Amino acid sequence: MATTVQPRTAAVPKPRGIAKYFAWSIDHKVIGIQYIGLSFFFFLFGGLLAELIRIELLTPAASLMVDGGAYNTLFTMHGTIMIFLFVVPMLAGFGNYLVPLMLGQKDMAFPWLNAFAFWMLPPAGLIMLAGWLVGPAQAGWTSYFPLSGPQFSPFDGQTLWAISLHLIGASSILGAVNFIVTILNMRPPGMSIWQMPLFVWATLATSIIILVATPFLAGGLTLMLLDRLAGTSFFSPATGGDPLLWQNVFWFYSHPAVYIMVLPAMGILSEVLSVHARKPVFGYRFIALSSLAIGFLGCIVWGHHMFTSLASWARIPFMLTTMLIAVPTGVKMFSWIGTLWGGKIRFTSAMLFALGFLSMFVLGGITGVFLASVPVDIHLHDTYFVVAHFHFVLFGGSVFAIFAGLYHWFPKMSGRMLNERLGKIHFALTYVGFFLTFFPMHFLGLEGMPRRIYTYDPKYEALNALSTIGALIMAVAVVPFLVNVAVSLVAGKPAGKNPWRALTLEWTVSSPPPEHNFDEPPIPASDPYGYGTPEGAAYLASGGKVALPVSAHGHAHDQPIERPATGD
């Protein structure tokens, strides 16, 4: 394949400037930005749907919606788009852009496959949106049978939904294969697996989860399509199928999918916190291994989504595995606070979003333990408490980390700095808006308000109104960000190679990096987080040309926390 691709790409004149992001390219940096741009479009679109949801919920009676079907479509598409067309591809975009650079490579292991994986997404997105032309899906992003079956969802949008997810899943699997091969085989000399940046670790763990879990989504969707189009009956009880089979298959993918959306975000967080606190990541190995532990446990907890439908004996083992996930998650939280402890924290916009993650994600983690407990979950299942919980995880977690990553690496990607003042306004509005939107939902759920309803008991009105106000603040919050990106791309302060004085390899090349990334094989720092060490200082001073052998890293780990900063 490589032999046919080489001459062809050489023969066609390459598009330049912004045009190259709309054309076929096998440059991982172009592909990374393509992922990021496309998924950001879907973030705005999915956000618009969310605003419509919140406006409808401002009052207990129906206000915007003509009927429940229109509303069901709104949250079905909001959930599906945010998960499959925003968070997952956005994080894949970061992975594509960063992993080869962090590993000192010219590109991913399979550049052509990489481009192919990306180009499955635009058609997938169009197919998803085309649902509105033929009667959109309205069975929720979980699409439980028999509601999503041919009898109760006779509109073709449900079929398009499944086809679109099929494409996205395939794209995701191809990307994962590429990451695993790249990370395991293409580390530069001088970088052991224990010296990889934690974002690379997180991408490795995520890719393993994708490879294990996503085929189940593909299998489930195939059966769904057969049930809808070929008259089979895998999931419809009226003709001998089992609706719980769909739930099991769906959640066997979709619970790990939470970690597909959270682990890379956690990787971003480790990078941003360490650089902007000017301090080594606390407990590198514990953080790296906890990614693998979360990945493993994440694959054996799916039953907790079915505590009100599983046989009662089967609920207990899933409660135990779910509870256990709190342990590696806690390790990460505490390690990040350990990273801040004793640092010289710089309140850049990237750091603010990272701190936003820390302070909000913890709530999502804690409420996860409540939901793990079977008796408590029986009351809270499918109520607004669950909506609050997963938005604290996926917005308070993943989205905050994504913004932290965008502020952190925008200078590398564009060569220009973002405006810090606008960044701080963006952060403040997002933080306040987010909290106001989702925190009241905990109490709505505890009171018993079910999810996915567009009219509700008037006793829930006050908290819903608060939540809607928060959502409107979040909508406003996007404006300074968009302005910031647009203005900074043209007139931002030039970033230089390494504006944050960071130690990972992507910062040793120009911003944006040349197409081949590295003029000569780079020398990785002996410790990618060696801030405050003589080795780190020397590495930075030499512009990434001199890496002293590992000395501090190995044994400093075992020193007490009060160890003086002077080193040995």
Added chain:
Amino acid sequence: MKLNRYAIYILVGAIFIAIGVFVGLTARVFPVAASAEAAAVDSLFNFMLAIAVVVFLIVEGGIIYSIIRFRRRAGDETDGAPIHGNTALEITWTAIPAVIVFVLSIYSYQVYVTIRNPEPKDNEVRVGVIGQQFAWKFTYEMPEDDDPEVTPEVRERIKQYMIDSTLYVPLNRPVRALIESQDVIHSFYIPEFRIKQDATPGRVSEAYFTPVQKGEWWVVCAELCGVGHAAMSQINRVVVLEQNEFDQYIAQLYAKAKETANDPRSPEVGKQLIVNKYACGACHVLDDAGLVGNIGPSLNGIATRAEGHAERGEGLVGGNDAAAYIRGSIVNPNLYLVPGYAAGIMPQNYGNPNVMSEDDLEAIVNYLLTIR
């Protein structure tokens, strides 16, 4: 110096724990606890809440302390201390959460064992719960009857009318709900009882609760079930009665059912079926029967309109009169769509005699033919 630092840690920890205990003891975040099971769940929740508050305060406290104490001062270009970790500390913060979730798992398991109550009890009341798009309906066991005319076959006929749109349960007796669905998945949820169980088509699920407080609450549908999902949470009530009131209710329901079984196709029976057994009010307006649903077309004046359709010969199958139009609209709603309303929303299974018996269908048609 060192001692002082640890003293401060212990003091702060003690304050956090005190706040956690206080919140755990005083927080009232749930609706009224109207079942015996609710009290156990609430205690478990508040126990978890106390621990959660302590963990939350430690984490947020750590973050806030760090960003104040370790903020970069103006002009300081140096890095932080090169601390890479502390194995003892890391093992500690791995082990403590592990112990906490272990304790929570055991406590949760104990509570679950007490509330799930799988063994039948002598004094328990059994009720049937049936989910349909978009309402709940409830079936009751028949009382004894020594009337010699009530043969087993008659009893079987009466049984199908032991159905109501309100769930009545007696105070202080364990209730076993046998939960089914006629179409898609619904979820039987009474927040005040802290119980929720999916109604999955094709299987019978169970839920248990013991009402300990008189009152009246919503029976909610917690699982997305289609266009009328939101409406389904504000249609049916659960009413807790004293034992003698409950016995009286059952006796009345039985008497009515017996009467209905004698003349199962009368318009009066049809009206009751529309209100109680088939929950047509979840979607349709019908002033005569007090139905107020807004999902499907109005049934007011349905007989007049049906005659009009019949005279124009519009899309009638199996007859050419108003009765055929109404009957067809019930058993095959997609063929008789009122303009502006989508296919696939009204239940498609009323042609199935196991779902709607021939008697019931006739009674409903007879009743609707009176609605001019």
